[in-house]
Amino acid sequence: MRVASLGSGSKGNSTVIEGREGRLLLDLGFGLKETIRRLARLDLTPMDIDAVLVTHEHADHINGVAAFSRKFHIPAYMTPSTYDAKRMGPLPALKPIQYERSFAIGSIQVEPVVVPHDAREPCQFIFSEESNRVGVLTDLGHISAHVRDRYHDCDLLMLECNYDKEMLASGPYPAALKRRVAGDFGHLSNDQAAELVGSLNLPRLQNLVISHVSEKNNQSALAKSALTRVLCDWEGVLTLASQADGFGWIDLSP
Numbered sequence: 624m625r626v627a628s629l630g631s632g633s634k635g636n637s638t639v640i641e642g643r644e645g646r647l648l649l650d651l652g653f654g655l656k657e658t659i660r661r662l663a664r665l666d667l668t669p670m671d672i673d674a675v676l677v678t679h680e681h682a683d684h685i686n687g688v689a690a691f692s693r694k695f696h697i698p699a700y701m702t703p704s705t706y707d708a709k710r711m712g713p714l715p716a717l718k719p720i721q722y723e724r725s726f727a728i729g730s731i732q733v734e735p736v737v738v739p740h741d742a743r744e745p746c747q748f749i750f751s752e753e754s755n756r757v758g759v760l761t762d763l764g765h766i767s768a769h770v771r772d773r774y775h776d777c778d779l780l781m782l783e784c785n786y787d788k789e790m791l792a793s794g795p796y797p798a799a800l801k802r803r804v805a806g807d808f809g810h811l812s813n814d815q816a817a818e819l820v821g822s823l824n825l826p827r828l829q830n831l832v833i834s835h836v837s838e839k840n841n842q843s844a845l846a847k848s849a850l851t852r853v854l855c856d857w858e859g860v861l862t863l864a865s866q867a868d869g870f871g872w873i874d875l876s877p
C-alpha cells in the first residue's frame with residue numbers, strides 16, 4: 624500500500640490510499656480545478672480514482688465531493704446522515720456506509736470507526752491490505768476508549784494535531800468557537816494527540832503523520848515537539864501533512 628495527501632487542514636482535506644488493486648480519496652475539500660492540480664503532483668488524474676470516501680459533512684472534507692463524483696462518475700461512500708446533512712443532490716453512485724461495518728474497495732479493506740465530533744454521523748477510517756494497516760484519525764474532540772482500541776496497531780497513522788492549548792486560548796477565535804474547538808466534540812490538541820501516541824503499539828508504527836494542523840491556533844513545530852516528547856526511542860518517520868502541499872507518497876513495506 625501507499626498513502627499520500629492532497630492537503631490537510633481547515634481549508635481542505637484529501638488523502639489518497641492506494642492498494643494493489645484500487646485507489647481511493649478519503650475526503651475531498653477542494654474544488655474541481657484544485658483537485659486536478661493537486662492530483663497531478665502525485666502523477667494521478669481523476670480517472671485513476673475508484674472511490675471517494677467521506678468522514679463527515681464539514682466543508683473542509685466534503686465541499687468537492689459532489690462535483691468530482693458527478694463529473695467523473697466516481698462512487699461516493701458516506702454515512703446516510705452525512706449525505707442528508709449536505710443536500711448534495713443526486714450522485715451517480717451513492718454508497719451508504721455504517722459504523723463498524725467493513726467493506727472493500729479493490730483489495731483495500733475499509734473499516735469505518737465512530738468518533739466523537741460535532742457532525743451528524745462522523746466516522747474515521749482504518750484501511751488494511753494483507754499485513755498493512757493504515758489509520759486516519761482527524762476531527763475528534765477526545766480519544767474515546769473505542770478509538771484508542773481500534774487505532775492501537777497501525778503501520779501508518781495520520782493523526783490530528785489541531786491546536787496548541789495556549790495558542791487557542793490567546794488566539795483570534797471568538798469565545799464560543801474556542802469552546803467548540805477545545806470541547807469533547809471538537810478537535811484534538813497537540814497534548815491529546817501525544818497522549819494517544821504514547822499508548823500506541825510504537826514498535827509496529829513506521830510512519831506517523833501530523834495532520835489537520837490549525838493555521839491560526841497551532842504551529843507544526845509545537846505539534847512536533849509535543850509528539851517527540853513521547854517518541855523517545857521510536858525509530859519511525861514523522862511527517863507533516865500541510866495545507867498547501869499535503870505530503871508525497873509514503874510506501875509501506877508489504
Ligand SMILES: [Zn+2]
Nearest residue numbers: 633681683762
Ligand atoms: Zn476538518
Ligand SMILES: [Zn+2]
Nearest residue numbers: 679681740762
Ligand atoms: Zn470536522
